[in-house]
Amino acid sequence: MFYAVVSIAILMTMVLAVARAVKGPSIYDRVLAANMFGTKTALLLAVVSFLFGRMDFLDLALAYALINLVGVLAVLEFVEGRIESGKGKLDD
Amino acid sequence: MIEVAIEWLGNALLIVGAASVLIGGIGVIRMPDLYSRMHASSLTDTMATLALFSGLMLHSGFTLATIKLMAIMAFLLLTGPTATYALANAAFRSGIEQPRSLNTDDQEKSAP
Numbered sequence: 522m523f524y525a526v527v528s529i530a531i532l533m534t535m536v537l538a539v540a541r542a543v544k545g546p547s548i549y550d551r552v553l554a555a556n557m558f559g560t561k562t563a564l565l566l567a568v569v570s571f572l573f574g575r576m577d578f579l580d581l582a583l584a585y586a587l588i589n590l591v592g593v594l595a596v597l598e599f600v601e602g603r604i605e606s607g608k609g610k611l612d613d
Numbered sequence: 614m615i616e617v618a619i620e621w622l623g624n625a626l627l628i629v630g631a632a633s634v635l636i637g638g639i640g641v642i643r644m645p646d647l648y649s650r651m652h653a654s655s656l657t658d659t660m661a662t663l664a665l666f667s668g669l670m671l672h673s674g675f676t677l678a679t680i681k682l683m684a685i686m687a688f689l690l691l692t693g694p695t696a697t698y699a700l701a702n703a704a705f706r707s708g709i710e711q712p713r714s715l716n717t718d719d720q721e722k723s724a725p
Contacts, residue, residue: 534638
């Protein structure tokens with residue numbers, strides 16, 4: 522029962538993060554929301570593996586956490602390079 | 614007796630983690646500017662990760678799942694602040710939005 526409550530809380534936070542990614546005024550708000558969504562996905566996978574009793578989901582959580590960091594850093598490098606070289610505004 | 618105590622301690626940690634996740638999500642949608650939103654998001658990166666994974670570890674006991682949970686927790690605790698720092702650095706150097714609560718002199722010097 523506690524696992525279900527935690528899963529619902531994490532799912533509501535993921536919905537709020539997607540709302541911020543849609544609404545966010547600058548590109549950094551969207552990157553922040555994407556990073557938060559990825560971290561919450563790793564947490565949700567860990568809790569769901571206990572909820573359904575399938576411990577092989579923990580490997581998926583580890584892989585997702587690895588991919589999430591690389592994705593966020595790559596997007597930030599891309600945005601920073603675009604802004605410093607002055608090619609187009611990425612405000613929105 | 615001690616098993617019941619450990620199980621309820623794990624349940625309490627799970628509830629604390631769920632509350633941290635929800636508070637961080639509400640903060641991300643409600644805070645006024647980018648740096649405040651980053652502050653709310655970092656709460657879910659550290660506090661919720663610590664509480665949730667500690668609770669799950671208490672529930673799983675000494676099994677292989679505990680080792681995997683420790684690996685995931687260590688990785689998330691290392692990379693969450695790294696990603697937050699990279700995001701704050703990129704946003705500050707681009708000068709899109711100045712932090713309102715940081716009216717120091719080096720603000721004009723370091724921002725392009």
